[in-house]
Amino acid sequence: MKAGLFLLYERKEETVISRIQHRKECEGYARLDRRPYHERKSRYQVACDRLLRGGLCERDIVVDIGAGYTELDFCLRTEHGWRGRYVPIDGWVDGTDIEKWAPEFDFHWFAALELLEHLHDPKRLVEELKARAEFGFVITTPNPDVVDVLAMDPTHITPLSRDLLESWGIYTTLHNFYGTHEDGIAGMWTRRDVR
Structure with missing residues (x-):
């Protein structure tokens, strides 16, 4: 019994150390030079538009995965003038490894802005969101038909084409997010048709 408890404690300690290391790596990424908010806000405005068009109201909770500086909440x-609950999930805030993360509970809305291209298996997260979203989710990602996503x-x-996202059941539109015509993709999935 003691050996089993020691092994359990050792695994828990490894998990804590790996979460701390992961958080440090994410914090380093968060400190990289970024364009100012006013140059990047188009993606947040599009996401807000999709959420509001989908029926987002003051009673709803929005979980922002890969929340960064929580600029979706700001927008x-x-x-x-939204006054609902906003829940940020991000590795540099809490050590969450989004490659493995799954929502523990159902929430009204999820947002994954500029996130899926960072994952080895973005479809896994999309399927988790479909299972846990009471109303739906929004995503944004670079358009690989216009920009070299990997560069x-x-x-x-993981570059994500519009065709791939649509094959996953996500309704997509093209936008100007990075300075080139139609260089970004916004996507929305809902439990009901709100396009």
Whole structure:
């Protein structure tokens, strides 16, 4: 019994150490130079538009996966007057490894902005969100038909085409997110048709 408890404690300690290391790596990524908010806000505005068009209301909870500096929350509140609950999930905030993360509970809405291209298996997360979203989710990602997604950032590992996202049941639209015509994709999945 003592050997089993020691092994359990050792595994838990390894998990804590790996979470701390992961958080440090994510914090280093978060400190990289970023364009100012006003140059990047188009993706947040599009996501807000999709959420509101989908029926987002003041009673709803939005879980922002890969929340970064929580700019989706800022956009929802300052530009749209939204007063609902916002829950940020991000490795540099809490050590969450989004490659393995899955929501423990159902939530009204999820957002994964500029995130899926960072994952080895983005479809796994999409399926988790479909299972746990009471109303739906929004995503944004670079458009690989226009920009070299892998060259944009060393942590970009999975380019996602519009056709691929649509094959997963996500309704997509093209947008100007990075300075080139139609260089970004916004996607939305809902339990009901709100396009």
